[in-house]
Amino acid sequence: MKKLTVLSIVAATLLLVGCNESSTGAEAKASTEKKVEAPAAEAKTEATEAKKCGEGKCGANKKSAATEAKEAATTAVEKTKEAVVEKATEVKDAVAATATAAVDKTKAAASAVAEKATEAVAAATGPDGKALFAKCAGCHGADGKTKALGKSGIIAGQPAADLETKINGYKAGTLNTAGMGALMKGQVASYSDEDIKAVATYISGL
Ligand code: HEC
Numbered sequence: 001m002k003k004l005t006v007l008s009i010v011a012a013t014l015l016l017v018g019c020n021e022s023s024t025g026a027e028a029k030a031s032t033e034k035k036v037e038a039p040a041a042e043a044k045t046e047a048t049e050a051k052k053c054g055e056g057k058c059g060a061n062k063k064s065a066a067t068e069a070k071e072a073a074t075t076a077v078e079k080t081k082e083a084v085v086e087k088a089t090e091v092k093d094a095v096a097a098t099a100t101a102a103v104d105k106t107k108a109a110a111s112a113v114a115e116k117a118t119e120a121v122a123a124a125t126g127p128d129g130k131a132l133f134a135k136c137a138g139c140h141g142a143d144g145k146t147k148a149l150g151k152s153g154i155i156a157g158q159p160a161a162d163l164e165t166k167i168n169g170y171k172a173g174t175l176n177t178a179g180m181g182a183l184m185k186g187q188v189a190s191y192s193d194e195d196i197k198a199v200a201t202y203i204s205g206l
Contacts, residue, residue, distance in 0.1 A: 127195045129202025136187065136199070144206040151178040156206035163200035171196070 139148035144156030155163065169175025170184035171191065188196065 127192070127198040129198035129200075132191065132195050132199040133202050136203075140203075144203050149180065149183075151180050153177075155203050158204060160197075160200045160204035163203050164196055167191070167196045167200060 133144075137144075140146050140152070140155055145154050147154060166175060167184075167188050170181055171188045173181070173185055175181050175184075191199070
C-alpha cells in the first residue's frame with residue numbers, strides 16, 4: 001500500500017510534467033507559426049502594394065505625386081515672390097519719382113512764396129517811391145509825362161531798370177543827354193540805391 005502510494009505520486013508527477021511539456025510544446029508551435037505567419041503577411045502586403053503600384057495607386061507613386069505637388073507649389077511660391085518683388089520695386093520707383101516731383105514742386109512753391117514775401121517786406125518797409133517822386137513832379141509833371149524844362153524825354157512808363165540806370169548815371173555824373181545832367185545830378189545826389197530803385201519803380205508805373 002505504501003509502495004502503491006509512492007508509485008501513484010510518481011506517476012501523477014510524470015503525468016503532470018508531461019502535460020506541462022506538451023502545453024509548452026503547443027505554445028512553441030504557436031509562436032513559431034506566428035513568426036512564420038508575420039513575414040508572410042508582410043510579403044502579402046508588399047505584393048498587394050506592388051500590384052497597386054502597377055495601377056498607379058501605390059505608396060511610392062503617392063509619395064512622388066506629393067513630391068511633385070510640393071515642387072510645383074515651391075515653384076509657384078518662388079514665381080509669386082519674384083513677381084511681388086518686381087512689382088514692389090516698380091511701385092517703389094514710381095513712388096520715389098512722384099515724391100521727388102512733389103518735393104521739387106513744394107520747393108519751387110516755397111521759394112516762390114519766399115520771394116513774394118521778400119518783395120512784400122521790401123515794399124512795406126522800403127523807401128516810398130511816390131514820396132521820393134514828389135520833388136521831381138515840378139519839372140517832370142505829377143503824371144511823369146512832362147518834358148522837364150522842355151529838354152528831357154517823357155519818363156512815365158519807361159522800364160524801371162532803364163530809369164534806374166539813367167538816374168544812377170545822373171548821380172554818378174556820367175549821364176548828360178541834353179546838357180542838363182548836372183541839374184539832374186543835384187536832384188538825385190542824396191538818393192540811396194534803394195531810393196533810386198523805389199522811385200524808378202514808381203515812375204515806371206505811371
Ligand atoms: C528842375 C527840374 C527837374 C527836376 C526837379 C527833376 N528833373 Fe529829371 N530831368 C530834368 C532835365 C532838364 C532832364 C534832362 C537831363 C539831361 O540833359 O540829360 C531830366 C532828365 C531826367 C531823366 C532822364 C529822362 C530820359 O529818358 O532821358 C530822368 C529819368 C529824370 N530826369 C528823373 C528825375 C527824377 C527821378 C527826379 C526827382 C528825384 C527829377 N528827374 C527831377 C529836369 C528835372
